[in-house]
């Protein structure tokens with residue numbers, strides 16, 4: 001399975017990263033930057049995250065995650081909704097210091113984004129149980145009980161259907177592939193001893209302890 005992650009899909013997060021700003025519907029928004037994590041990055045529910053020795057700044061990025069449940073290639077945007085039916089909440093852990101270094105050297109983000117445990121994932125929930133509209137899901141992340149990130153998928157620059165269409169122009173999508181759809185603003189570092197909790201549509205579905 002592939003773990004696909006969309007970059008800069010919420011404008012306030014792009015702003016906090018000092019990344020270029022663009023409008024919904026612009027060329028940049030409809031052809032979003034994306035990257036991959038290996039399947040070994042998955043951290044299943046209730047497993048602790050062990051802080052890696054190679055980084056001094058691991059940031060949380062809470063994201064709504066869509067699971068592909070049909071094989072598809074060059075999927076038209078208007079048919080993309082037929083390729084998923086459940087969503088989860090995930091954390092795209094990022095070794096921000098390594099990412100900064102990679103950006104400065106023009107190198108890929110593989111090390112900063114693809115390390116073991118960097119893809120936290122909750123159980124998947126049928127979209128129908130969450131109101132049925134993938135572009136109207138409220139989600140947030142609490143760090144030690146305090147809300148640090150909150151957003152709604154209506155704020156995405158590139159919609160889920162559009163990203164599926166775009167990605168599938170380049171890569172065959174297979175059943176079980178998952179897409180991290182981008183993080184809202186408020187990303188920040190975690191520390192050993194922290195507890196992170198994720199809420200999707202008022203459901204507490206994700207918990208992750210940092211060890």
Ligand code: MG
Pocket residue numbers: 005006007061063092180182183
């Ligand atoms: Mg991310």
